Amino acid sequence: MALLCKLRACVCLPGAIGRVAEPQPRQKSRCQPQGDRTVKSAVETLNPTRVRLTVEVPFEELKPSLDAAYKKINQQVSVPGFRKGKIPARVIDQRFGRGAVLEEAVNDALPKFYTEAVNEGELNPLGQPEVDITELKDNESLTFTAEVDVRPAIEIPDYSGIEVTVDAVEVSDEDVEKAVQQLRDRFATTSVVERAAAEGDVVTVDLEAKVDGEVLEDGVAKGVSYTIGSGELLDGIDAAVTGLEAGGSATFTSELKGGSAQGKEAEVTVNVTEVKARELPELDDDFAQLASEFDTLDELKADSRDRLEQSRKFEQATQAQEKVLDALLELVEVPLPEKLLADEIQTRKHNLEHHQLGQMGLTLEAYLKIQEKTAEEFDAELKEQAEKGIKTQFVLDELVGKEKLSVGQEELTEHLVRRAQSSGMSPDQFAQAVVEGGQVPMLVGEVARGKALAVVVEAAKVTDTNGQVIDLDEDEDEESTEAAEATEESTDAAAEKSEG
Structure with a gap:
């Protein structure tokens, strides 16, 4: 019986990638002669990054996979009069069709033959191949094609003449002062004050955001700590809270940066519950000892410059x-x-x-x-x-x-x-x-x-x-x-x- 078919292979073949596949060491092809019959493969270059493999397989090469297919089907089906796993091959062919056995065998064997053809052709495949079984003749031969992307051949030219210009390493006194000031800010302390809030103060606020007159479910926040001028909250809040004392409130409009109404204009009510003034430590040797392992401010500045x-x-x-x-x-x-x-x-x-x-x-x-x-x-x-x-x-x-x-x-x-x-x-x-x-x-x-x-x-x-x-x-x-x-x-x- 001759069984001819042309179908898309449903097996998962080697070469899958998530990102660009890593180059792998080549394995010696396992293709071995069977008398005067051997697996034959040919490579056709479709373009610099894609090839088509054509592989011809003598039927004798399918025998291990064919035996495995009968064994697998044996374990999955039941036939009256036969113990499970002991059903003769001829009975499986009669009951379930020789085609089902051949399909199982081909799906089992294709990865091996594909890999051998890739190795023989010295290819670097990228991703899953597209496989077509072009001919399957029972007891005679299997022929299939596999199209796959491959790493392109690259010529690396002489790169010794490359010249580039980069920014010079320069650290000014202002850079050092800024770094020390940032360190000073980290050691600032706060204390409650009974006056209007000003830039640099830390205020505790309650917020309520409305869109189209409705309070958002995720638009209410209480006890939020905010440093005026830091720009870490909504646009417009600095102007709204500046000049307010504890107990004061204001309303402003701002575009929401997140949440259910992200990107929409909202009417925001802010209530100030507390105003704290920030107090910075004096820039002296005591501060250097507090903020670092150094004894003097000069040593701290020198270390900042080095960093x-x-x-x-x-x-x-x-x-x-x-x-x-x-x-x-x-x-x-x-x-x-x-x-x-x-x-x-x-x-x-x-x-x-x-x-x-x-x-x-x-x-x-x-x-x-x-x-x-x-x-x-x-x-x-x-x-x-x-x-x-x-x-x-x-x-x-x-x-x-x-x-x-x-x-x-x-x-x-x-x-x-x-x-x-x-x-x-x-x-x-x-x-x-x-x-x-x-x-x-x-x-x-x-x-x-x-x-x-x-x-x-x-x-x-x-x-x-x-x-x-x-x-x-x-x-x-x-x-x-x-x-x-x-x-x-x-x-x-x-x-x-x-x-x-």
């Missing part, structure tokens, strides 16, 4: 890495798989809308209004960021191979600790989550890409705005890893730096 310089140096190094990376990407032509790009855009949009903005109580529409962007501008930016993220990973992965970079256990552990800190988890908790989620290769890839970027930065000429050549050797590996992570993981530039 600011270190912070600016880190910002300078991050800026250098980002500019070097941008210069490198401009040198390399990278075709992008369309489906991979679409999936990446969707993932980034989902994460922003349902995680980052969700935690802030914002909708995407409200976020766009705050950012003063149209939906079209947002989509264009998101696409640009996704393209850069994928291109960055492809280029740096290629550099990892070209420079023969490897990742040691100590490097991986240090990276894991940093990632744990940024996620708010303990290293042990984060490591367990990584292992259980099968994400170890992802972390290894992040470290390797960071090292690849460090190689390029080391070869580049980095000059500050004062014309001084900058040496970024110190802590380069760590900072480069963080910069590489940042380019992949966030749609917000500020979030990229903080997460990196």
Whole structure:
């Protein structure tokens, strides 16, 4: 009997991705000769990022899967006169059809033959393939095709001539004074006063918000502490409470920043229940001893200057890495798989809308209004960021191979600790989550890409705005890893730096 069919395979094949798949070590093809008959595969390049595999399988190669199919069906069905699990193959064919057995066997065997064809063709697949069974002849052969996106071939040009300019590290006396003042603010004390509230005072207020004359269910708050002039509450509240004593009230109009009526104009009534004046400590040696481990104010200021310089140096190094990376990407032509790009855009949009903005109580529409962007501008930016993220990973992965970079256990552990800190988890908790989620290769890839970027930065000429050549050797590996992570993981530039 010859059974011919053309259908979409329903099996889950290797190569699925969430983000860009990590390059995996190649396995030697397990395809073995069967007399003078062997599994044959051919690769057709459809475009620089997509191929079609055509695989011809002699029926003898299906025998293990065919036996497994009979065994599986045996355990699932009952036939009068036969014990469960002891039904002969011919009876299963008669009762349930040979086609059902063949379908089960093919679905079991396809992943193995697909993987062998991928390895034989030395391909780097991205995502799930689209599989068509084009021919299935019982006792003769199986032929199927698999279309799949692949990593494009990339040529890394000479990058030794890259030159970038970064901001100079400069800390002024005003910067130091501002830092000390911020520290002074943290040690301010408050005391209740019997007078009208003024800027800088801390007031305790009750709030009630109405929209269209109706008090909102989530529009009432009592005992809210607010520092006048801080800008941490509703627009218009500073003017409303300034000049009020305890027991005074005022009404003002403001656009609500969150809640059920987010984005709507509300009539807000504010009642002041208490006014406190803030008292700052004197800037002297006593304050230095109170606020730090130093004995004198001069020592405290010197330490503040050192901290600011270190912070600016880190910002300078991050800026250098980002500019070097941008210069490198401009040198390399990278075709992008369309489906991979679409999936990446969707993932980034989902994460922003349902995680980052969700935690802030914002909708995407409200976020766009705050950012003063149209939906079209947002989509264009998101696409640009996704393209850069994928291109960055492809280029740096290629550099990892070209420079023969490897990742040691100590490097991986240090990276894991940093990632744990940024996620708010303990290293042990984060490591367990990584292992259980099968994400170890992802972390290894992040470290390797960071090292690849460090190689390029080391070869580049980095000059500050004062014309001084900058040496970024110190802590380069760590900072480069963080910069590489940042380019992949966030749609917000500020979030990229903080997460990196």
